[in-house]
Amino acid sequence: MSATVATDPAPPRPPLQSWPLLRRLLARFGPYRAAAAGVFVLVLLRTALEIAAPFFVQRAVDAFADGTAVAAHRLPEGYATILAAFAAVLVARAVVAYGSAVGAASLAQAIENRFRSDLFRRVTKLRFRWHDRNRSGKTIARSLRDMERARLFFREVAFGYLELILLLVLGVAGCAVLHPLFGALVALTSVTGFLLTLRVASRIAKMDLAADDEYDHVSTVLQENVAGARVIRAFGREPEESSKFGGRLTTFTGSWHNVVLFWTGRMTWIGSIHHGGLVLNVIAGAWLVGRGSVTPGAVAAVFLIVRALTQRLRNMTRLVIMGQQAVASAARVFEVLENDDVIAFPADPKTLPGDGAARGALRIDDVTFSYVAGTPVLRGVTLHVPAGQSLGILGPTAAGKTTLVQLLPRFYDPDSGSITLDGVDLRNLDPAALTAAVGIVFQEPFLFSATVADNISYGNPGVPRERVVACAKLAAAHEFIEKLPKGYETVVGERGVSLSGGQRQRLTIARALAMDPRVLVFDDATASVDAVTEKELFQGIRAAARGRTTLVISQRITSIRWCDRVAVLDRGTVTAIGTHDELLAASPLYREVFEHQRIQGIAL
């Protein structure tokens, strides 16, 4: 087992063929009841016409049966009418088939779109606790695939089953009209074929889902080998990774091989049943003709009906497999859709006092917070920052600094205690006002695959170019942006030009400044820039901070000593607060950090 790659097991598969799930999927047709009824009528009509066509063949055959027309070297009486009616049925069937296909496809599309956007909306509303648990790209890739499969339910599966069942019922009824024996034989063989296919296809679907899990493992190893290529090479683990990949691949290929063997074997048997049924009907037909119970035309008609049924039943395997995959995938989509852990929107959202614009007075009172119940990360944190003042927060790694920052935009809510902005509790504040008031530079810089200018104006898309440039200058980013191939129009992010960690960080600082928030928060924003750039950057940040409430988080004293006050956060509690000089006298931890960094030449 290699330490570099932890293969995340797929979430447990829900039991297949579960009726509650099916009901929930069908309920999605609800808002489109009228359209669905229309499509149902068209499918019914189409199937009826399909079963009606052989009856005209019966007429056309039987017209020759008494031999008079043949002897007289002419067409039987009324033959042109029979042919014209037959042609009319074929044309009508084609037209209705077109209409039902288009109707079904657009209905499915509408339901699918709503399903997709429901999922997207839910994910954007879910609390970050859910995102914490589903952090990896793998989960997202899996959800996308689940969505792709679940949507096939509306597109192929629901109407596929409807058509099949209508065809079976009308087909058996049509044969029974020709002769009860035909009806009985066709009912027996096609229902047997239907049930057998259902059973075998369900088995195949289960094997296929298992093979799918194996495929997940293969792609996980592959994905992590690409993402972690540098780590793997640096630690010389290529042989292990490659043999692990080989192992996964062998397991996957093996399970696929089994699926194919089983499928081909069973389907050959089921095919024989259908074929046998057809032969049985023809023999029974000859016997009935001999007895004078039916005409030869009736035998031809039964033959055509049975052939149509057989063809449809042969394709049923695909339908069952797709259906089971869709239901299994839908289970996971519903799990997200029905997750109630969403961000609570205040029942009676309050605006900020006065004209509604934030002034930026921030009060954190006795806040306790834990990610996992029972292990608080913040304990009784109280910090008051008057509007327009700056507060530095210094603390060792894992002290809870980033956690504290994440409470401000309400990524999480405190377990107890309160946070207020200009006297309004964040939990009651209009979320849009909160978003506009608080700008954060995150510890881990994230840029979108877009131009530099678009990235900077992300929170405030209408901002004029001069302001974008001014913010870039404050963030000490203007100079390097100018040197990029297309300056402010250079595409960065995952699909663009690669930037260094420090360059990315400076762009995210410019992005926060461009929002012009009253409360500015820098979470270790200068960790990956050199000392000279940091100094330049802080000149900009200090200029930008003027008149705003500013929180600066860092492990470096140089980054925070200019702040009006500094708080020392240690293991989730504020142990000291004051100016740089006060802390040197009062906080042993602050003094220790200062001495240490002074010796290293970091704190000057």
Ligand SMILES: Nc1ncnc2c1ncn2[C@@H]1O[C@H](COP(=O)(O)OP(=O)(O)OP(=O)(O)O)[C@@H](O)[C@H]1O
């Ligand atoms: N999403 C999360 N789920 C569970 N625990 C978390 C989560 N994020 C952080 N923690 C835990 O909370 C504690 C505080 O983490 P936090 O990121 O706030 O520290 P920090 O002070 O910002 O550290 P650093 O200086 O290294 O950035 C750590 O013990 C961490 O393991």
Ligand SMILES: [Mg+2]
């Ligand atoms: Mg942090």
